[in-house]
Amino acid sequence: MIQIEYFLVIAAFMMFAGVYGFLTRKSTLAILLSIELMLNAADINFAVFNRLLHPAGHEGLFFAIFAIAIAAAESAIAIAIMINIYRQLQNISVDKLTKMKW
Structure with a gap:
């Protein structure tokens, strides 16, 4: 069985990669992908801590599934806004988006 620490290291790496991508990218699509990476890291943490704290329970897994559904809806709305x-x-570069137009 894989130790829990390995999952936490992978989740931390995903979180830092998402934060770095969010802060350095100029494309709105790349920023959206970075946000999704951070949400997936949080979902991994939900599942890992559920396994660590409540081995027989499924609360963390259900919360992770709910968070994945919310992230999918958020992605659909963000892609519609980008279109x-x-x-x-x-253009979808963040530098060109100085103000919202009606």
Whole structure:
């Protein structure tokens, strides 16, 4: 069986990679992918700590599944917003988005 510490190291690496990508990328799609990476790291932590604290329970797993569903809905809305921005500005770079247009 794989030790819990290995999962926590992988989740920490995913979280730091997501934060780095969020702070350094200029494309809105890359920023969205970085946010998804951070959410997946949190989901791994939910499952790991559920296994550590309550080996017979499934509360952390259900919470992780709920968080994955929320992240999927958030991604769909963010992609729809990016498509709308691209139709208006012909670019999805964060540098070009100085103000919202009606």
